[in-house]
Amino acid sequence: MNILKAKFKIHGGVHPKYRKELARDEETKRLPLPDILRISTTQHLGAPSKPVVKKGDYVKKYQLLAEAAGFISAPVHSPASGTIKDIVTGTGASGAPVTEIILETNNTSDAELTGVYPTDEWQKLSPETILNRIREAGVVGAGGAGFPTYVKLSPPPDKKIETLIINGAECEPYLTADYRLMLEHPECLIAGIQIICKVLNVTEAYIAIEDNKPEAIELLSKYLEDKKIENIKVSTLPTYYPQGAEKQQIYSITGREVPSGGLPADVGVLVENTGTTVAIYNAVIKDLPFIERTTTVSGYGIETPSNVIAPIGTPYQELIDFCGGAKDDVKKIISGGPMMGFAQATAETTTTKTTSGLLLLTAKEISQFESSPCISCGRCIAACPMNLMPAELSQFCEAEDFESAAANRVMDCMECGCCAFSCPAHRPLVQHFRTAKAFLRAQPKK
Ligand code: SF4
Ligand code: SF4
Known part of the structure; x- marks a missing residue:
C-alpha cells in the first residue's frame, strides 16, 4: 500500500x-504571450540577480538576462524573444523597490531559441x-x-x-x-x-x-x-x-x-x-530554464477563476483580462494566498517565479472591521503553530521594543497568519511581526 x-x-x-x-476543476490554461514583460531581478530570496543585457539589445527566448549575484541568488532568463526596451526601478509584490528588465516580445519560430x-x-x-x-x-x-x-x-x-x-x-x-x-x-x-x-x-x-x-x-x-x-x-x-x-x-x-x-x-x-x-x-x-509558472487567479471578484501558465514578468492586469476581467465589487487584490500573500495597490505588479496566486476579493470575502485594542482572549495563542505568544509579541512590536520581541522568539514566526485570522479584534499581528523581523535582520550580528 x-x-x-x-x-x-x-x-x-x-x-x-x-x-x-x-x-x-478547471484545466490549466496558457496565457497568450503578452506584448510587454517586466521581468524583476528579485525573483528569489537572497541577492537580486545582476542584469547582463542593456537597453536596445535583442534577446532570444531562454537567453540569460541577469546572472546570480552571489551564493544565495539565482539567474533570470528571458521568457520570450524580443527587444530590451529599458531597465528601470519598479515595485515588487511586497511593495519593495526592484529592478525590472522591460522586454518587448515577439513570437518567433523555435529555430531562433537559444540551444537547449x-x-x-x-x-x-x-x-x-x-x-x-x-x-x-x-x-x-x-x-x-x-x-x-x-x-x-x-x-x-x-x-x-x-x-x-x-x-x-x-x-x-x-x-x-x-x-x-x-x-x-x-x-x-x-x-x-x-x-x-x-x-x-x-x-x-x-x-x-x-x-x-x-x-x-x-x-x-x-x-x-x-x-x-x-x-x-x-x-x-x-x-x-x-x-x-x-x-x-x-x-x-x-x-x-x-x-x-x-x-x-x-x-x-x-x-x-x-x-x-x-x-x-x-x-x-528538458534543459529548460525557469521562465514560466502556473498561477491561480481566483476570488469572487474575478469573472472566470482559473489556473494560468504565464511567463515571468506578466503584468497582473494581463492575467485579470485573460480570466474575463474584474467584477465591479472588488475590494482587495492579493498576490499569493490570503493568509500569507501581499495586498496590492494596483494590478501593474508583475509575476515572478513565486507568484502562486492572484486573488480578487469582494467585500464578503475580506474582513469588514477596523482593528481595535486587544481583549486578551488568548485565541491567537491557541492558534499559533509555533507556540508563540502573538498578543504579547505584538505589544513589544508596537512599542518598538524589538529586543524583547527577539527574546520572545519573534524570529521563529513564520508569518502564517493563523493568529491574525483568529483575532476577534482584527489586530494587524503579522504586519507587526514582519516589521520586527525586518528590523532585527538589519541589525549587525552580535
Ligand atoms: S503569524 Fe507567527 S505568531 Fe502568528 S500564528 Fe503564525 S507563527 Fe504564530
Ligand atoms: S486574539 Fe487578538 S484580541 Fe485575542 S489575545 Fe490575541 S491579539 Fe488579543
Whole structure:
C-alpha cells in the first residue's frame, strides 16, 4: 500500500474558508504571450540577480538576462524573444523597490531559441551535473519563499538527508495550481522526485497531500503502483492551515521537531514544493530554464477563476483580462494566498517565479472591521503553530521594543497568519511581526 496517513498532529492551526472549488476543476490554461514583460531581478530570496543585457539589445527566448549575484541568488532568463526596451526601478509584490528588465516580445519560430539539450538519460548524469543544471536554470522555491533550489539541495556534509517530503498540501485558501499540476503532470512530478533523491542519495520520499484532494491522492498512488515505484509514498494530511508549512509538515509525517532557529536538515529532512519539483524536472531532463509558472487567479471578484501558465514578468492586469476581467465589487487584490500573500495597490505588479496566486476579493470575502485594542482572549495563542505568544509579541512590536520581541522568539514566526485570522479584534499581528523581523535582520550580528 503506498498511501500512508500522517501520524502526528501539529499544535494550533485554523480552518479558514478554503474556496478551492472556484478554480479547482478547471484545466490549466496558457496565457497568450503578452506584448510587454517586466521581468524583476528579485525573483528569489537572497541577492537580486545582476542584469547582463542593456537597453536596445535583442534577446532570444531562454537567453540569460541577469546572472546570480552571489551564493544565495539565482539567474533570470528571458521568457520570450524580443527587444530590451529599458531597465528601470519598479515595485515588487511586497511593495519593495526592484529592478525590472522591460522586454518587448515577439513570437518567433523555435529555430531562433537559444540551444537547449534535453536528455532521456538523466540517470547517467552525476549529482554535480544535475545540480549545475538546476543552478543554471535559475530554479527557486516556487511555493512562495523563493529560496534558490541549488543551495537547498546542497546541505552541509555533516547534515545527512534521510527523508524527502514533496509538499503538495497547498493549504492556502483559493490556491489550486499545485493540485492541477499533480493531476495533469504526475510523470513530471515523479521524475522530479527521483532526480532529487539521486542528488541527495535519499531512498525514502513522501508526497504530502491534504485529505481534501482525494483525486490527487488516488491518481498519484495509482501512478506509483502502475510504475512499480516503491520508494515514493503518498502521505495524507488532515486539512487545516498551515499544514503546508515546512516545520509542521515534517512533524506531521516524521514526528521530528526542527529546533528553534534550525533547518529541516538538522533533523535529516528536506521539503520541496510540488511546482519546484516540476521545475527541477524541466531543468534536468528538458534543459529548460525557469521562465514560466502556473498561477491561480481566483476570488469572487474575478469573472472566470482559473489556473494560468504565464511567463515571468506578466503584468497582473494581463492575467485579470485573460480570466474575463474584474467584477465591479472588488475590494482587495492579493498576490499569493490570503493568509500569507501581499495586498496590492494596483494590478501593474508583475509575476515572478513565486507568484502562486492572484486573488480578487469582494467585500464578503475580506474582513469588514477596523482593528481595535486587544481583549486578551488568548485565541491567537491557541492558534499559533509555533507556540508563540502573538498578543504579547505584538505589544513589544508596537512599542518598538524589538529586543524583547527577539527574546520572545519573534524570529521563529513564520508569518502564517493563523493568529491574525483568529483575532476577534482584527489586530494587524503579522504586519507587526514582519516589521520586527525586518528590523532585527538589519541589525549587525552580535
Ligand atoms: S503569524 Fe507567527 S505568531 Fe502568528 S500564528 Fe503564525 S507563527 Fe504564530
Ligand atoms: S486574539 Fe487578538 S484580541 Fe485575542 S489575545 Fe490575541 S491579539 Fe488579543
